[in-house]
Amino acid sequence: MGSNPTPSAMSTSAGTDGAASRDAHGDAADGAPGEVEPDVTPMARALDEARAAERHGDVPVGAVVVRDGLVIAARHNERELTGDPTAHAEVLALRDAAAHVGHWRLHECTLYVTLEPCAMCAGAIVNARVARVVYGATDPKAGAVRSLYELADDPRLNHRAEIVGGVLADESSSMLKAFFAARR
């Protein structure tokens, strides 16, 4: 499975950044108006994308790109579907977003992804000059923005993204665990 996250890799302990989101998750319908954290709605959309990946046997990871409050790209992992090792949700979403914006530079965009990005995707985030990255579950085995490396805000590189982790982490982690459990 290469760098696929394994069930044991899935963790919802994304650190201090995720504390607020755990209180906010899932209350779009029953929570008090105005109390839903702004990052929750786009992350819920990314989780919908993750579900779509599962339908064609891909590890359920979804990503959306938001600019000026609007979702301009929404994709999911298509590695198995396409046989393309680079077809991670983040890379596909960044490509779509750049096509939408008309330029490779996405410095006004926020990338939402249901699982902590890997090294390849963290590199793409830096190269796209993404302003902000919000992720769901932590990936201790392959995560490259906090867990194993901090590539997307390394001061030695020429771009640093703001990183927020742990948004709807439980939902993302549950989906991943169920996916791998069903394949055992």
Ligand SMILES: [Zn+2]
């Ligand atoms: Zn990746």
